[in-house]
Amino acid sequence: MLITDARLRHHGDTLHDVEITGGLFTSVTPATGTANRGRQDVLDADGALLTAPFVDAHVHLDYANTVGQPRHNTSGTLFEAIDIWADHKAQGYVTRESVLENAATAVRAEVGNGVGFLRTHVDVTDPALTALDAVLELKDRVRDWCHLQVIAFPQNGILASPGGEELLAEAMRRGADVVGGIPHFERSREAGVASLRHVFDLAERHDALIDVHCDEIDDDQSRFLEVMAELTVERGLVGRVTASHAVAMAYYGPGYMAKLVPKLVQAQMRFAVNPTENLQLQGWGQSAPMARGVAPIGQLDAAGLNVAMGQDSIADPWYPIGEGDLLRVLESGLHVGHLLSEPVLQRCLDFISDNGARNMGLEDYGVRVGTPADAILLDARDDKDALWHHADVLASIRGGRTVFRRPRRGFLEAMPGLTVSDAG
Structure with a gap:
């Protein structure tokens, strides 16, 4: 395949011809205007922007398209959503067929919005691991559309859920790629710390990456992020650990942040922030002015930390809409983060592309010679x-x-009869 007259990120108005051979980018050169003569396998970009596919750094495919089952989240809160999901499982809604159908619909929507890589959390507190098996099957089915990276996620806690430790270990044996956790949902701070140690132990055994739902709570005393940073350095896993959500950071005072950020930098912590989701879920019951519970994207980014954004939920108890439209997610994140400055706008796609690829450990991502031809x-x-x-x-x-x-x-x-002069 030859793609002609394409713009590339950070190359201004210079157009390029991009050659693909054997599934790899094999040539990226300034456009000549004659490269496509006599060829049939040509895609004329006509000045459009050719870029690596978007990366959804955090989504729950096994929850997708389950809104209203068995009831709607009338309070809009995180904890009602968790209760609804427990009832959803208890009432038999989770079947291989339902997860496959709902998750496939979500993947099609994401791919249609330009997503080529998804990091999906899957609840592994179901003793049958039905959803995990379904999503692993889906991963194989959709490999020609996109790549799924599956996180074993203990939604009800590792220690708080019966058999949680064994189920998490079994999920990794069955083929999950990444170890997850949720320390703030354990029964005590001590149990939360113990659950994190279990996550790191399991990741070491499987040589796996880590992605933990960390401090997703409106509580400035929820500080498992510093424990994650310490364990990351202690275990030699620098750059391999992601904190998802981290919404409690929105409530931390400047003194504690001054202490915390250098620790995060030392650990090269990765972040997956979900602005549309947490703008909806956080802040309920707070007195005015209401904090909105989104991690301080700008402060983390300015410190050189890797911040990616994700859709999180697609029509489920946590979030009643969503379709994997990462440009919408990005716009929300930049607004709430006060990040509409020109320097950030000129690289804003990083938050839904390169940064997510780093979280996923993708070393061959991007439009350049020698990488897989995904774009x-x-x-x-x-x-x-x-x-x-x-x-x-x-x-x-x-x-x-x-x-x-x-x-x-x-x-x-799209509006026949309307001309520029008419608009004047």
Whole structure:
């Protein structure tokens, strides 16, 4: 395949021709205007932005499209959602067929929005591990569309859930890629710390990455993040550990943050922040002014820490909408983080691409010679333009094969009879 006249990130208006051979990018050169003569396998980018696929750094595919089963979350809170999910499991809603169907629908939506890599948490506190087996099956089914990385996630706690330690270990044996945890949901701080030690022990045994739901609670005394940083350095896992959510950071005072951030930098902690989800879930019951419980993206980013963003939920008890539209997630995150400065806007796609790839440990990610030919074509000139105009995804390419293509559309073309002079 040859992609002609494509813009690339951080290359200004210079157009490039990109050659794909054997599923790899084999040439990236300035466009000549003649490269496609006599060829049939040509995709004319026509000045659109060619970039690596988006990375959803945090999603729960096994929960997707279950909203209202068995009831809706009337309070809008995190803890009612967890109670609803417990009833969802107890009432037999979790079957192989339902998880496969609902998760596949979610993956199709994500891929249609330009996502090529998903890091999905899967609840492994069900003794049958039904959802885990279904998502692992789905991972194989959708490999021609996108790549799934599966996290064994103990939704009800490792120690607080009956058989939690054994189920987490069994999930890793069955093929989960990453070890998860949720220390703030254990019965005490001591149990939370013990659960983290168990997570790190298991990750070491499997040489696996770690991604923990950490301090997802409106409580400035929830401080498991510092424990994670300490364990990361202690175990020699620097750069291999992700803290998801970390919403309690929104409530930490400046003195504690001054102490904490250097520890995070030393551990090269990764972060997966889910702004749309936590803007909905956090802050209920707080007195005005209401804090909104999103980790301080700007402060972490300024410290050189890797911050990725994720959809988190797609129509489930935690979040009643969502479709893996990471440009929408990115826009929310930049607004709540006061990050609409020009330098950040010029690299804003990092939060839903390169940074997520680092969390996932993807070393061969990006449009450059020698990497797998995974890419999307955005109807935009650059990062800022893609965010500003919520750019359409014109094409998705996986391993050098086209997953889908869409015709370009324009505002004026969509409204016959309207001209620029009319608008004046």
